[in-house]
Amino acid sequence: MSTEQMAGGGDHAEPSPPPRPLDAVDRDILRMLQADGRASIRSVAERVHVSRANAYARINRLIDDGVIRGFSARVDHERAGQGASAYITLKIVQNSWRTVREQLQALPGAAHIALVSGDFDVLLLVHTPDNRTLRELVLTRLQAIPEVLSTRTLLVFEETDLDPATGPSPAAGLGPDPDQPAP
Numbered sequence: 001m002s003t004e005q006m007a008g009g010g011d012h013a014e015p016s017p018p019p020r021p022l023d024a025v026d027r028d029i030l031r032m033l034q035a036d037g038r039a040s041i042r043s044v045a046e047r048v049h050v051s052r053a054n055a056y057a058r059i060n061r062l063i064d065d066g067v068i069r070g071f072s073a074r075v076d077h078e079r080a081g082q083g084a085s086a087y088i089t090l091k092i093v094q095n096s097w098r099t100v101r102e103q104l105q106a107l108p109g110a111a112h113i114a115l116v117s118g119d120f121d122v123l124l125l126v127h128t129p130d131n132r133t134l135r136e137l138v139l140t141r142l143q144a145i146p147e148v149l150s151t152r153t154l155l156v157f158e159e160t161d162l163d164p165a166t167g168p169s170p171a172a173g174l175g176p177d178p179d180q181p182a183p
Helices: 024-035 041-048 052-064 097-105 131-142
Strands: 084-092 110-115 122-128 148-156
Touching (some): 024 052, 041 052, 084 097, 097 110
Antiparallel strands (some): 084 122
């Protein structure tokens, strides 16, 4: 797929303004809210050492700028009755991303959809009650979408959510934090 097609180049939506740079306080606020989306303005302000009014204004700006897209709960899918999880890769007909995305969003248990580059076009994360339901989802629902050329299912045996408050470990190879002094 072309870069324009992948980026949604055919839509006639309003172009969004360029993102504003985030400073260290903004990044600290984001880490806090990722770890606890229910944190009060007061606790955010205290932990990042700004006034409540400043914290409130920054959070609202992050929401208005689209940096914060919403607030949600982290769910243990197994305990919530969704014991089978899988990443499903899809190869799709060229130029069909928008159509396929709409159909994938309607799937029960769809948790994440990404248009990607490489050997396949779409990566889909699903959570279902059991493997039988997962099989039916793949064989009956996904493979019935005319634009889906092929699928590959990768079962998830175990998951570990990373704590956004602490960030990746240095071994993750993501480089140093630009706001931390060099060793």
